[in-house]
Amino acid sequence: MIIIEKTTITAAILDMDGVLWRSDESLCDLKKLFSSFEQFGVKVLMATNNGLSTVDQYIYKFDKLGVQIEPWQVLTSAIAVGYLVKQQLPNGGPVYIMGEQALFSTLEEFNFYHSENEPQAVIAGLTKKFTYEMLKNTSLAIQKGIPFYFTNPDPSYPSPEGNIPGAGTILAALETASGIKAILAGKPLPFLFNVGIERLNSKPSETLVVGDRLSTDILGGQQSGCRTALVLTGISTRADYENWSPKPDLLLNNIMDLFSL
Ligand SMILES: [Mg+2]
Known part of the structure; x- marks a missing residue:
């Protein structure tokens, strides 16, 4: 024990x-x-x-290392943000999503889908494909006055090259551009x-x-x-x-x- x-x-x-x-x-x-x-x-x-991988990808990683785990045993910041938004929007629906594929597919399991047409919230996270265009459009969506959720605030994370920009770096850019603070899940x-x-x-x-x-x-x-x-x-x-x-x-x-x- x-x-x-x-x-x-x-x-x-x-x-x-x-x-x-x-x-x-x-x-x-x-x-x-x-x-x-x-x-x-x-x-x-x-x-x-880390919200860049899905539960299935983690199950696969564990499996390769010789350990079988169940889907309920993995929680990512993408799943956490899904639970958090669901508290406010229990029926799911259109939201403005900015992030990696794993965020889109995880939120789909909570019945949320990306739409630029009357989204009920903005949900964002780290994406390695981040561009000025994404920053601009997401910031404009946030400024419509709908709730702004973000996965997690880690400023950076370690890699073989050294510490590289994490979700918090993108969070800071969105908060700076929109002037609005995010609701965090991770x-x-x-x-x-x-x-x-x-x-x-x-x-x-x-x-x-x-x-x-x-x-x-x-x-x-x-x-x-x-x-x-x-x-x-x-x-x-x-x-x-x-x-x-x-x-x-x-x-x-x-x-x-x-x-x-
Ligand atoms: Mg760690």
């Missing part, structure tokens, strides 16, 4: 990049990780701010974690959020009332941890260390 301050952990919400893998390089033996969670009686769900807002807790049917105090970034995973986990574990296999360093408050419950060199506490 994993026990934190006398509470037995029954569920875990894992970040993927920087926790399970870095690009295509695995950071642990995934098969062993998932069988250990099962042995320890912990239900697992993955939550990522980490560090607690919303994505709250959806995860609901899917896991667990109590926040018995749910452990594992992530490599203090400002998104740990902050968001803490805000949703979960226990948190920072792993040092990704973005945040031990020095970042020393300077961070309040501290996560656990500091791990690798996620596998959870099973030898």
Whole structure:
């Protein structure tokens, strides 16, 4: 069992990049990780701010690494924004969408479709095909006074070339151009974690959020009332941890260390 301050952990919400893998390089033996969670009686769900891939693409990636997961076990910022908009527009309908294909297809599952004709909201996220034309048209749609949703605010993300522009860079451009602040769905807002807790049917105090970034995973986990574990296999360093408050419950060199506490 994993026990934190006398509470037995029954569920875990894992970040993927920087926790399970870095690009295509695995950071642990995934098969062993998932069988250990099962042995320890912990239900697992993955939550990522990366909205560029669909659930099916993640299932395929896990499958290639020897682990079978179910669709409910993956939450992306694109799915989170779908849940968030659905709260206001329960019947779906026409919305103005700017983002990658994964955002369009994910929102379709929530019965939203792209239309420039009387959209009820603007929903945007990172796209690597970003142009001035897209910025202009999306900004004009936002200025019509309909709600403006955005997937997640990460300013940049690591790549083999160094830190490259993330969703937050495009968010800043849209907010600057339109003068209107977006409603956010992804980490560090607690919303994505709250959806995860609901899917896991667990109590926040018995749910452990594992992530490599203090400002998104740990902050968001803490805000949703979960226990948190920072792993040092990704973005945040031990020095970042020393300077961070309040501290996560656990500091791990690798996620596998959870099973030898
Ligand atoms: Mg990460």
